[in-house]
Structures are given as C-alpha cells and as structure tokens.
Amino acid sequence: MAEFKLITECRICGSSKLKQYLDLGSAPLANALLNSSSSRSHKYPLQVLFCEDCSLSQLSIVVNPNILYSDYPYHSSVSETFKKHCLDMAKSLKEMFTVEDPLVVDIASNDGCLLEQFKSCGYNVVGVEPSKNLVVKALKKGIPTLHDFWSEESSQEVYGADLITATNVFAHVDDLKGFLGGVKKALQPDGIFIIEVPYLYDLISKVQFDTIYHEHLSYFLLRPLKILFTSYGLHIFKVERHEIHGGSIRVFASINKRKADKSVREMEAFEKKEKLHQFKTYTGFAEKVEEIKSYFVELLEDLRRQHKKVMGYGASAKGAMLLSYCGVDSNHISSVVDDTKEKQGKYLPGSRIPIVDKNRLDAINPDYIALLAWNFSEEIIKRTFSHKARGVKYILPVPTVSVL
Numbered sequence: 001m002a003e004f005k006l007i008t009e010c011r012i013c014g015s016s017k018l019k020q021y022l023d024l025g026s027a028p029l030a031n032a033l034l035n036s037s038s039s040r041s042h043k044y045p046l047q048v049l050f051c052e053d054c055s056l057s058q059l060s061i062v063v064n065p066n067i068l069y070s071d072y073p074y075h076s077s078v079s080e081t082f083k084k085h086c087l088d089m090a091k092s093l094k095e096m097f098t099v100e101d102p103l104v105v106d107i108a109s110n111d112g113c114l115l116e117q118f119k120s121c122g123y124n125v126v127g128v129e130p131s132k133n134l135v136v137k138a139l140k141k142g143i144p145t146l147h148d149f150w151s152e153e154s155s156q157e158v159y160g161a162d163l164i165t166a167t168n169v170f171a172h173v174d175d176l177k178g179f180l181g182g183v184k185k186a187l188q189p190d191g192i193f194i195i196e197v198p199y200l201y202d203l204i205s206k207v208q209f210d211t212i213y214h215e216h217l218s219y220f221l222l223r224p225l226k227i228l229f230t231s232y233g234l235h236i237f238k239v240e241r242h243e244i245h246g247g248s249i250r251v252f253a254s255i256n257k258r259k260a261d262k263s264v265r266e267m268e269a270f271e272k273k274e275k276l277h278q279f280k281t282y283t284g285f286a287e288k289v290e291e292i293k294s295y296f297v298e299l300l301e302d303l304r305r306q307h308k309k310v311m312g313y314g315a316s317a318k319g320a321m322l323l324s325y326c327g328v329d330s331n332h333i334s335s336v337v338d339d340t341k342e343k344q345g346k347y348l349p350g351s352r353i354p355i356v357d358k359n360r361l362d363a364i365n366p367d368y369i370a371l372l373a374w375n376f377s378e379e380i381i382k383r384t385f386s387h388k389a390r391g392v393k394y395i396l397p398v399p400t401v402s403v404l
C-alpha cells in the first residue's frame with residue numbers, strides 16, 4: 001500500500017453518498033513522537049465523512065498501517081483506571097459465559113493488559129499484536145503473543161477460541177472483511193466475539209474532537225455495526241455502554257444465533273431518538289470545535305502573559321492532536337508529563353513539546369496542569385494530589401474549556 005489512500009466508498013456499506021462534516025486541516029500522526037525538538041512531523045489530511053446510507057462516520061483517508069503501528073508508544077497498562085476496567089471486563093465475562101478450560105484471544109493485545117486479567121480469572125490466553133515493542137513487553141509478562149496484524153491469514157495461527165476480544169482496535173481497521181473473516185475462522189461456533197469502541201454519540205455530544213486522528217478510521221454507532229456484522233453472518237445479541245475513554249460501547253456477537261437482549265433494541269431506539277442517522281445532527285459540530293480551539297488558545301495566551309507556569313499531563317494521542325490543532329507550543333505549555341517510560345525524552349508531534357517524567361512536576365511546581373488525557377482526569381488528579389494541595393489549577397479542554 002502507498003503512504004495513504006483516499007476513501008470514496010463507505011467502508012461498511014459501499015455507498016458513495018459520503019458527506020463531509022468536519023475538516024481539521026492536515027495533522028501529524030498522533031503517536032509519531034519526535035526524537036528531537038528540531039524534528040518536523042509529516043502531516044496528512046484529516047477530514048470526517050458521514051455515510052448517508054448506513055450512518056458510519058469515517059476519515060477521508062487511510063494511512064498505511066505499517067507507518068502507524070510498527071513501533072507504537074501507547075502502553076495500555078500505564079493507567080490504573082484502564083487496568084481496573086480490564087479486570088471488571090474479564091470478571092463479568094467469566095460470569096456471563098461459562099465454559100470449561102476457556103480460551104480467549106485478544107486482538108491488538110498491546111502490552112497484554114487485558115489478557116493478564118483474563119489469565120488471573122483462569123482463562124487460557126493468546127494475544128495478537130502488530131507492534132514489535134509491545135509483543136516483547138507482553139512476552140516478558142508471560143502472555144503468549146503473536147507478532148502480526150489480525151487478518152484472515154494470521155487468524156489461522158489460533159483456533160477454537162471461546163472468546164475473541166477486540167478493544168480499541170476495531171476503529172483502526174480498514175479491511176473489516178479480512179478482520180471479521182479471521183474472527184469467523186478462529187471462533188468456536190458457540191463462542192463470543194466482543195468489541196469495544198468509542199461511541200460516536202459521546203464524541204459528538206461531548207465535543208471530543210481530539211479523539212479524531214489518523215489511527216481512528218471509523219466512528220461507530222450500533223446501526224452500521226449491525227449492518228456490517230449481519231453481512232458477515234455475525235449476530236449482535238447484546239450491547240453495553242461504558243465510561244472508559246470518554247464513553248464506549250461493548251458489543252457482543254456470535255456465529256450461532258443467541259436470544260437478543262433488550263439492550264440492542266434500546267440502543268437502536270436511542271440512536272433514532274437522538275437523530276444520529278441524520279446528517280443534520282452533525283452539521284453544528286465543526287463550530288463547537290472552533291469554539292473550544294479559540295477558548296483554549298485564549299486561556300493559554302492569557303496565562304503566558306501573566307507568566308504562569310503551565311504543564312500538561314498525559315502525552316496521549318488525543319493530547320497531541322489537541323495541541324497541534326490549536327497551534328499550541330512550548331511557550332504555552334513547557335512540558336507534558338507521562339508515566340510511560342518509552343514516551344519520556346521524546347517530543348509531541350506538531351507542538352514539539354517535550355515529554356517528561358513526573359519528577360519534573362515537583363521541580364517546576366506549575367500553576368496549571370492541562371489534563372490532556374481528560375478520560376483519566378480523576379486518576380491524574382489523584383496522582384498529583386500534593387500539587388492540588390498546594391493550589392495548582394487544572395485545565396480541562398472538553399466538552400468546554402474549564403479551569404478546576
């Protein structure tokens with residue numbers, strides 16, 4: 001595949017009735033951290049299209065996944081909140097589906113964060129992960145992990161899975177046919193396939209525009225997922241909403257038909273009621289994004305004029321996007337703390353702000369901390385409690401710019 005390709009047809013239903021509702025210009029790849037402050041980031045177009053036939057939101061381009069994922073700095077295990085979410089997931093699935101000596105396969109298993117929890121609940125586990133650095137990390141923890149992208153071909157390495165999980169990866173996949181083909185091959189006929197994806201309703205209603213970046217090719221509602229799964233002979237029988245990552249849905253599907261839970265009907269009715277299948281629902285979104293940008297920049301400019309010390313916390317992909325889109329640089333936010341060792345010493349793409357370890361917080365003693373991983377605000381505020389006690393203020397960028 002070339003460096004990137006243009007989307008002219010809907011990834012799910014093949015329709016060419018794609019209408020743009022957001023243009024974020026061109027942006028660097030959110031996880032392509034820089035080794036020096038003088039390095040430049042390559043930028044790619046970033047626009048969101050709405051499919052008038054199945055209501056999938058999708059980016060207008062697909063960047064070659066080998067560019068995005070060969071070395072991936074995001075380690076899921078850094079957040080205690082996420083670890084707890086994974087443990088709760090493993091426990092609840094164990095309660096829901098009882099089989100003897102179960103095997104769970106996790107697609108894009110990252111550093112083994114979810115599988116560690118399944119293992120502790122007595123499951124046999126196998127991960128499949130395309131980023132070499134993360135495979136090495138997972139293997140060190142004793143989590144068997146294959147180094148590959150998930151596809152019809154690579155799925156042949158695993159078979160007879162009772163559960164297949166794919167959390168925070170389905171939105172990253174262009175070839176959904178190959179992905180689901182692989183699931184059908186590896187899953188027991190009575191097995192369960194579970195995906196977890198950020199929910200488009202939450203993105204739109206809470207103006208989480210910074211979660212729009214080149215890794216996230218699709219932004220899901222239940223409706224397009226149902227159309228997609230049905231066309232591949234997978235039946236969605238249950239759906240849950242979770243708070244993780246600002247609001248996600250967990251979708252349960254099987255090959256053999258199961259009795260549908262009322263949650264499916266309820267979510268379908270909810271999406272209709274909220275008019276999420278109509279283009280006009282999305283037309284005001286771009287204005288809200290511009291509003292956040294201007295308030296955020298105004299606030300940071302004001303603090304700079306007052307010589308206030310501002311740091312960020314969480315060198316997340318969304319943080320990189322926010323800062324780059326708003327044209328913020330190290331004159332506004334001197335550095336960003338991240339507890340991921342592999343990110344420290346690098347620079348955010350676009351803004352070129354240095355990523356530092358938590359000790360720098362004590363050394364600098366900032367007046368303000370920008371919560372760039374706002375999805376983990378509570379955990380970050382807890383971690384910086386001594387600064388809170390000394391009067392540090394927190395800046396929350398979404399859903400509206402606010403100072404806590």
Ligand code: JHZ
Nearest residue numbers: 078079168245314315316317318338339340373376379
């Ligand atoms: P976080 C990720 O996006 C990755 P990102 C991915 N693209 C995806 O799909 C979405 O999630 C859903 C750090 N941190 O999770 C760790 C601390 O340092 O918001 C991370 O670098 N200390 C696959 O990157 C970052 O913040 C802490 O106490 O936008 C959080 O990144 C905590 C809680 C986090 O996701």
